[in-house]
Amino acid sequence: MKRLLTSFAIMGSTTLAGFLLYIGLMRSPLLRDGSILFYRGLLMCAVDAVIMAIALLLLLRRRGADPVTVIAAVATSLSFNMAFLIILPVTIDRSISVFLLSRIEAAETEHPLDARGLRAAFVDDYVIAMSQIDRRIEEQRRSGNVVVDHGKLCLTERGRSFMRLARRLSLTFGTDPHFVGKEPSAGKGPPHCATRSGLRAERTIPKRTQNASTTLGA
Structure with missing residues (x-):
């Protein structure tokens, strides 16, 4: 003992x-x-x-x-x-939830937010001002999940493997399927990713890609 x-x-x-x-x-x-x-x-x-x-x-x-x-x-x-x-x-x-709670807290004493105001704060502050879409692209590029080819984003084989795993886990644990999307049809890929296995990751994201990604995030 x-x-x-x-x-x-x-x-x-x-x-x-x-x-x-x-x-x-x-x-x-x-x-x-x-x-x-x-x-x-x-x-x-x-x-x-x-x-x-x-x-x-x-x-x-x-x-x-x-x-x-x-x-x-x-x-x-x-x-x-x-x-x-x-x-x-x-x-x-x-966490997006933590960000939203911080905005609710900051506004509640003077001008409390409604759902529309919170949505606007998310787009204006989180997506645009804080460049969170650009940050996520850079993180995923450094993680080896995506590459940027002539301003276009493509999943690497590692990224595709991760998405397959994510879908299996989502199905197993019953998480929201909207976050993992549907399994793409075999052989169906964007035209610019036709040679994705041989792509080399670009070190910087072109401005037009940044703008497009911000628009998509909004």
Whole structure:
């Protein structure tokens, strides 16, 4: 019983210390410039796990650390940090609902918004002023899901694989199918994507593409 309680204490303290270290890493300037929050967060989770594993081995070396306990403690810490990243920071960073709530809060004391005003705020602020469509295109390009070919957007094979997975998950968990669309017919692709397997991603999005994407987002 004493050994079991000791193991739980080690896992609990490691999870807490690892979480505090993770917060520190995320608040540091390390890889902050131009990085995507989700990918940076995952990388920081890995860095945190390595640091915690080394620290735990050094602290418990004199006491004859049980490798199983060390692995379990680091795995628990890593799992907690990843869950926290996905449930809170990434959700807040990408959530349209959070944006809408912030606009409702900002307007409710002087000029409360109705549905039409909130819709206008979304288009004017989120889509146009904050260039969120352009941001999403750039993120997906850097993730390898899309390429820009002569100003036109095409899915890569990775992007198509992701969409197939998204549709399966949507069907399995009953999410809104409008977000994942319908499976395109085999061999039916836009003319400009006829040679999509050999496309090379452009580094910048032409202005006319940015304007078109903004219009589509509105």
